[in-house]
Amino acid sequence: MIVVELSDRPGQLARIITPLAECGCNILNIHHVRELDREDTARVEISFEADDRVNVDTVVESLRREGIVIISYSPNIQTFRETVILIGHVFTTDITDTIIQIANSGIQVASVDARITLIEEVSSVKMVLQSNSEEKLSKGIELLKQICKKKNLYLIRSVRE
């Protein structure tokens, strides 16, 4: 993410788009932070993604050459995620407790989806687990494995290609 300061007049945003495109960046989000505006300037946060070959310093340098004032910048924060499915008596073994245990380990449960059959039958729950660190995500998955073993749930993980 890069935060820049632009003069608050028409056409300024266009000045940052071309250098970013030339560096091979794909803009994800542009946010005008109005509360940080001064009299005649606008603070703008730009989030972008690019492959490993693009260095954030090169991108910043090319913006500076355009005369753009850089307030701050940081490399994109990567997100690691894995989709998993649990099969078994997910509800009678307290799915909320399962989710809370995972969340407490510091990884995010980004979404939960379920197929419920009769309460006494086995059901399926799909979860997307998410973290900004690959290591944390692996630890979360390890914890989930232990929980599944304890609660006699059948865990299906995703495969990394």
Added chain:
Amino acid sequence: MRIAVIGFGTVAKSLLKVLAEKSKLILDEYGVEIKTVGVFKKDGAFINTNGLDLEKIINSQNYRSEEEWVEAANFNKIAGELNCDCAVELTPTNVETSEPGLSHIKTALGYGMDVVTANKGPLALYYPELMELARQVKRRILFEATVAGAIPLFNLVRNTLRANRIISVKGILNGTTNYILSRMTSEKLPFKTVLKEAQRLGFAEADPSYDVDGIDAAAKLVILSNALLRKECRFKDVNRQGIRDITPEAIELARKDGFLIKHLAISEDGVLEVAPRLVEVGSSFAVSGSLNVVKLQTDLAKDLTLIGRGAGGVETASSVLNDILELAILRR
């Protein structure tokens, strides 16, 4: 090249048929004459040290009356009399004792024969010991047909990926479970219904545990890990989870996010695992029906994915025959 074929199942019969059909081509193309001097069944063997007439054996209606039939002949007892270069071990896999294959292989090596096998048991249980034994007697054991039938893996790495380090192996190594999961996905049917259908069609055995509990895939994974990843390991080292607990609801949940459930065998970072996994719909593991797929991650050639038939008499015989020819060429 004088060979003895041990076993008389689908693969052995297909091999004899292919040997009969291709003998001229093999002689013309590779300058190799393959003479089959013994074919061993459970209750005896066809023996002719001048070479058997394979067509006659395959088509024999009453084999016991054939003049070359020796009642109760056992390979372990008469191997020394065969003057044989190569034993082709094709008896059924047994992952508990690995017999009778294990004894056959040891006997063959003991008499200075090379070995070609399609039997997973001995290698899944005793890979390090058997390779050490072969090294001591300066003979080779080739086993392309033990994993993924017709797909060349060991030959590929040995002959065309020389000096590459294999980092990981991932794949679908059992056609029956892949068939069952594919049908459960396309027809939204429960496991038990599809299993019955597969048994009726002859795709699954009456006792399906060998396939659906991942025993077969685990044995193959052990051989791949020993041979390609240079990891000394055994059948008991595999974390194994079958497919009996998978429900149509779970498959539907996966589909909603663009995933399929596949029974994968994975050897990576020293861990061996056979388990159902979510794979993306467009991924190289998303093959349907009874096909096998193997993905090798290597340090120089990077990723290679092979898809093909993992079973079938002629398909497996193709791998066995190639191993026999490789040994024949090496012996010249």
